[in-house]
Amino acid sequence: xxxxxxxxxxxxxxxxxxxxxxxxxxxxxxxxxxxxxxxxxxxxxxxxxxxxxxxxxxxxxxxxxxxxxxxxxxxxxxxxxxxxxxxxxxxxxxxxxxxxxxxxxxxxxxxxxxxxxxxxxxxxxxxxxxxxxxxxxxxxxxxxxxxxxxxxxxxxxxxxxxxxxxxxxxxxxxxxxxxxxxxxxxxxxxxxxxxxxxxxxxxxxxxxxxxxxxxxxxxxxxxxxxxxxxxxxxxxxxxxxxxxxxxxxxxxxxxxxxxxxxxxxxxxxxxxxxxxxxxxxxxxxxxxxx
Ligand code: ARG
Numbered sequence: 001x002x003x004x005x006x007x008x009x010x011x012x013x014x015x016x017x018x019x020x021x022x023x024x025x026x027x028x029x030x031x032x033x034x035x036x037x038x039x040x041x042x043x044x045x046x047x048x049x050x051x052x053x054x055x056x057x058x059x060x061x062x063x064x065x066x067x068x069x070x071x072x073x074x075x076x077x078x079x080x081x082x083x084x085x086x087x088x089x090x091x092x093x094x095x096x097x098x099x100x101x102x103x104x105x106x107x108x109x110x111x112x113x114x115x116x117x118x119x120x121x122x123x124x125x126x127x128x129x130x131x132x133x134x135x136x137x138x139x140x141x142x143x144x145x146x147x148x149x150x151x152x153x154x155x156x157x158x159x160x161x162x163x164x165x166x167x168x169x170x171x172x173x174x175x176x177x178x179x180x181x182x183x184x185x186x187x188x189x190x191x192x193x194x195x196x197x198x199x200x201x202x203x204x205x206x207x208x209x210x211x212x213x214x215x216x217x218x219x220x221x222x223x224x225x226x227x228x229x230x231x232x233x234x235x236x237x238x239x240x241x242x243x244x245x246x247x248x249x250x251x252x253x254x255x256x257x258x259x260x261x262x263x264x265x266x267x268x269x270x271x272x273x274x275x276x277x278x279x280x281x282x283x284x285x286x287x288x289x290x
Pocket of ligand 1: 042043046086089091092111139140141185187188273274275276278279280
């Protein structure tokens with residue numbers, strides 16, 4: 001927490017006012033890591049040779065869950081399906097705005113069967129549900145910043161899926177192309193902190209996409225290679241609190257300077273599948289804004 005003295009110094013020197021960083025109450029969907037394991041490799045972080053420590057993974061996941069609840073957010077759970085080792089990464093299951101869910105179509109056959117679980121889950125809740133018609137890995141590649149949908153492509157989500165999302169949600173989609181296979185989903189290279197503010201790692205994007213980001217978000221927080229390597233951009237923000245891996249220390253300091261409140265979490269075991277804080281949480285966005 002920022003002390004009185006710290007606050008006045010920060011507001012005197014910085015163009016933003018720490019007091020304006022307000023959290024809004026959110027609803028998230030998570031999937032317990034009951035069947036989490038690394039038995040195949042579909043991103044450079046995954047090494048099937050090394051077994052996963054299940055109790056540690058569960059404890060790390062539980063900490064993310066409990067932290068969100070402690071901050072006053074609602075966390076719903078989707079039942080884990082045996083044999084689906086990556087289902088703990090709920091962000092990939094769908095994109096949800098209001099009463100509309102666009103369920104994922106996974107790039108790799110190893111994750112294909114997750115879609116059915118999300119289709120069932122959202123239809124049983126009475127949402128309007130559709131499965132994407134081309135590769136689309138849900139909120140792993142679609143991040144909401146104000147009315148924009150920032151949409152990744154390059155490794156997982158197909159560009160054609162961007163058009164479908166724009167039509168389905170009636171929100172403008174900004175396509176961003178990823179170029180570094182360690183940052184294969186948009187949510188590994190960029191995080192939306194509030195409606196106008198994002199943080200990202202420029203080198204994960206094509207020069208053209210970097211230019212779009214500079215133009216749309218002139219006051220973005222820029223992450224270093226070390227911060228990105230610590231999976232620091234795989235973060236969940238409620239507008240004030242930013243849940244992120246403990247290792248991204250420089251990025252945490254920049255967030256603090258900008259009036260946000262970083263909360264460090266250990267995600268080492270989840271990172272062995274190339275996942276972190278954000279990958280484990282799918283935000284169920286309200287009908288407008290958020
Ligand atoms: N092993 C998973 C995969 O490669 C990790 C998914 C991480 N999810 C995310 N939203 N970035 O598909």
